[in-house]
Amino acid sequence: ETGVTQSPTHLIKTRGQQVTLRCSSQSGHNTVSWYQQALGQGPQFIFQYYREEENGRGNFPPRFSGLQFPNYSSELNVNALELDDSALYLCASSLSVGIVGRDKNIQYFGAGTRLSVL
Amino acid sequence: AQSVAQPEDQVNVAEGNPLTVKCTYSVSGNPYLFWYVQYPNRGLQFLLKYITGDNLVKGSYGFEAEFNKSQTSFHLKKPSALVSDSALYFCAVRDATDSWGKFQFGAGTQVVVTP
Numbered sequence: 001e002t003g004v005t006q007s008p009t010h011l012i013k014t015r016g017q018q019v020t021l022r023c024s025s026q027s028g029h030n031t032v033s034w035y036q037q038a039l040g041q042g043p044q045f046i047f048q049y050y051r052e053e054e055n056g057r058g059n060f061p062p063r064f065s066g067l068q069f070p071n072y073s074s075e076l077n078v079n080a081l082e083l084d085d086s087a088l089y090l091c092a093s094s095l096s097v098g099i100v101g102r103d104k105n106i107q108y109f110g111a112g113t114r115l116s117v118l
Numbered sequence: 119a120q121s122v123a124q125p126e127d128q129v130n131v132a133e134g135n136p137l138t139v140k141c142t143y144s145v146s147g148n149p150y151l152f153w154y155v156q157y158p159n160r161g162l163q164f165l166l167k168y169i170t171g172d173n174l175v176k177g178s179y180g181f182e183a184e185f186n187k188s189q190t191s192f193h194l195k196k197p198s199a200l201v202s203d204s205a206l207y208f209c210a211v212r213d214a215t216d217s218w219g220k221f222q223f224g225a226g227t228q229v230v231v232t233p
Contacts, residue, residue: 004161033221042122042208042223043162056220090161106152107221109161 003027004093004110012116013081021076021113023091031096032074033107034066037088049074050096081117088112120145120213124224132232137199139207139227141192147215151192153183156206156226165207168192179203199231 003026013019025032031050035043045058049068063079072093078085092107121144131137143149150169154162166177173185183194192209209224 006161035221035223040225042225043221045220045222048220058220092162106164106167108164109154111159111161 004091004108006089006091006110006113008113009111010114010116012118014118015081015083017081017117018077018079019081019115021078021089021091021115023074023076023093023110025072025074025091025093026108029093029095029108030072031094032068032072033092033094034074034076035090035092036060036085037090037112038084039087043090046076078115083117086115086117088114120149120211120216120220120222122209122211122222122224124207124209124227126227127225128228128230130230130232131199133201134198137194137196137203137229137231139194139209139229141194141209141224142190143192143209143211144190145211145213147213149192150212150214151183151185152210152212152221153177153181153192153194154208154210154223156208162208165194199229201231201233204229204231 005024007022033048034046037043046060047054048056052068065077067075090112092109094105094107123142152167153165156162165181166175168175168185176182181196206226208226210221
């Protein structure tokens with residue numbers, strides 16, 4: 001086990017609703033990244049948080065937003081849910097030292113939250 | 119822009135035989151390369167990484183990978199596959215010169231090891 005925990009494990013929502021997913025990073029880690037993994041595909045980078053600020057974002061619309069808290073845990077919020085948002089959402093934590101993003105450190109993943117939008 | 123290609127959707131191998139999972143990449147700068155494995159209903163587990171140095175990288179569970187700069191490849195290998203190696207394998211790349219180092223994952227390769 002990696003020490004990265006995500007909640008809830010499964011979630012069912014209807015189109016148009018809002019959802020919040022939570023991630024507790026591994027002890028000692030200060031950086032959290034979120035990924036969306038659609039069925040049969042590889043994880044797609046949503047965004048990354050370091051020191052409570054977003055410092056990188058993939059090709060996702062603004063209705064995908066996040067937070068990082070002082071204890072380095074994080075939330076992913078998705079507004080106005082669409083059917084295509086149905087996916088496994090993965091959180092990964094890492095320790096960033098020096099120039100964030102250029103570090104060589106491993107990202108450790110949680111087990112994910114399976115979101116189904118009906 | 120960076121990209122990763124895993125040309126095989128599935129690899130089938132008999133237990134005890136060598137296992138190879140292919141990965142090619144494209145980045146503007148120098149690559150940081152990673153392999154992860156995913157079991158059903160689980161997150162991704164780190165196997166190994168290449169940052170710099172020796173082209174042959176050894177990782178967890180007997181896996182290794184060879185970095186080939188001229189062919190822009192980072193194939194995952196295991197000399198003798200086990201049934202328990204059956205899982206979904208992902209190759210990922212980061213651009214070392216990118217200011218915030220976005221991870222780009224391949225689409226994954228399903229490995230099926232038969233007894």
